[in-house]
Amino acid sequence: MKKIFLLFSIISISMITSGCNHYFKAEKINGNNDIYYGVFNTRDKNQADVKFYKKNSIIACDGIIVFSNYPVITDKNYKRIPGKMTLGCNDGTVMDVNWLVRRTDHTTGYGKGVDQYNNIYNFTSIGKYEFVKNIKNDYKFKDIDKTEKYLKY
Amino acid sequence: MKKLIIFSVLTILTTGIALKAFANDRPVLGNFETASKKLDLQDAGKNYDLKNYTPYLIAVMNRNPAPIMITANTGIVFVSSDGTVTPSESRRQFYLKNKKLLKNSNSMMSEYNLPLRFEPGKVYNIQVFAPAELANPVAVNITNVTFDKKRMCDINIPLNNVEEL
Numbered sequence: 072m073k074k075i076f077l078l079f080s081i082i083s084i085s086m087i088t089s090g091c092n093h094y095f096k097a098e099k100i101n102g103n104n105d106i107y108y109g110v111f112n113t114r115d116k117n118q119a120d121v122k123f124y125k126k127n128s129i130i131a132c133d134g135i136i137v138f139s140n141y142p143v144i145t146d147k148n149y150k151r152i153p154g155k156m157t158l159g160c161n162d163g164t165v166m167d168v169n170w171l172v173r174r175t176d177h178t179t180g181y182g183k184g185v186d187q188y189n190n191i192y193n194f195t196s197i198g199k200y201e202f203v204k205n206i207k208n209d210y211k212f213k214d215i216d217k218t219e220k221y222l223k224y
Numbered sequence: 225m226k227k228l229i230i231f232s233v234l235t236i237l238t239t240g241i242a243l244k245a246f247a248n249d250r251p252v253l254g255n256f257e258t259a260s261k262k263l264d265l266q267d268a269g270k271n272y273d274l275k276n277y278t279p280y281l282i283a284v285m286n287r288n289p290a291p292i293m294i295t296a297n298t299g300i301v302f303v304s305s306d307g308t309v310t311p312s313e314s315r316r317q318f319y320l321k322n323k324k325l326l327k328n329s330n331s332m333m334s335e336y337n338l339p340l341r342f343e344p345g346k347v348y349n350i351q352v353f354a355p356a357e358l359a360n361p362v363a364v365n366i367t368n369v370t371f372d373k374k375r376m377c378d379i380n381i382p383l384n385n386v387e388e389l
Binding site: 118120135157159161162164165167185186187188189220221222223224 | 293294295296297298299300312314315316319326337338340341373
């Protein structure tokens with residue numbers, strides 16, 4: 072009985088502290104089909120680290136997303152929370168993204184992003200299979216705290 | 225002996241790469257109107273950790289004919305009267321330290337943000353947190369800012385210019 076309790080406590084703690092990965096996709100509104108794939112892990116409730124990759128290129132970005140806990144019930148989208156994401160890439164671009172995410176689990180959502188060159192990006196959330204299929208071997212999310220960040224501020 | 229030489233060369237190179245964002249070889253842009261104000265207890269209140277940081281409110285206006293863009297390498301640097309330069313902490317580290325003040329630090333992350341472009345003729349309000357160890361910073365530099373990607377510049381903002389914003 073004690074061993075079962077130990078096992079259960081260890082597994083539950085590991086699941087709580089690991090967090091969940093949420094995957095998303097972005098399309099740049101261009102003549103070309105520029106598609107990006109990204110992921111963030113909500114270990115903390117309100118803040119998450121983000122990684123972001125462009126398909127078939129060397130470009131990688133990282134940043135932060137912050138959610139607010141105070142939706143106004145009189146708004147139309149009271150079940151969705153606004154979130155703000157800032158990203159910096161290794162070619163110098165900086166993005167500012169406004170998200171609307173479901174309040175309960177932050178899984179499904181959509182967003183709109185702007186570049187410093189005034190390009191527009193459309194963000195949507197996707198499942199894990201689509202992410203892994205498109206970005207197979209570049210996905211390294213584990214050592215995010217140790218790597219150097221692209222966004223300096 | 226060989227290992228010592230290799231180790232020292234590698235450390236010098238890595239520190240050079242890390243400090244590249246804060247190096248001072250870039251020209252300083254002109255044609256900026258700025259005003260700054262130090263936030264006290266009455267203004268800041270309970271929202272910020274005043275033991276470890278001192279907040280400043282800065283207003284910046286671009287008088288150049290073209291807009292100025294921010295890159296991923298922009299940093300914020302505090303200059304003291306000696307001439308010593310200290311880079312500021314990132315917002316992520318600030319958030320992790322003030323995590324228990326969840327509502328207030330959250331609002332700081334979502335409201336106050338460097339604008340992507342400094343359009344000409346507009347006033348931008350920027351909030352900056354200097355470490356409390358610095359006694360009296362004289363100026364703030366926003367580094368690695370461009371008209372086009374070819375040449376990087378700095379913006380120098382003096383902090384003693386106290387006016388009504």
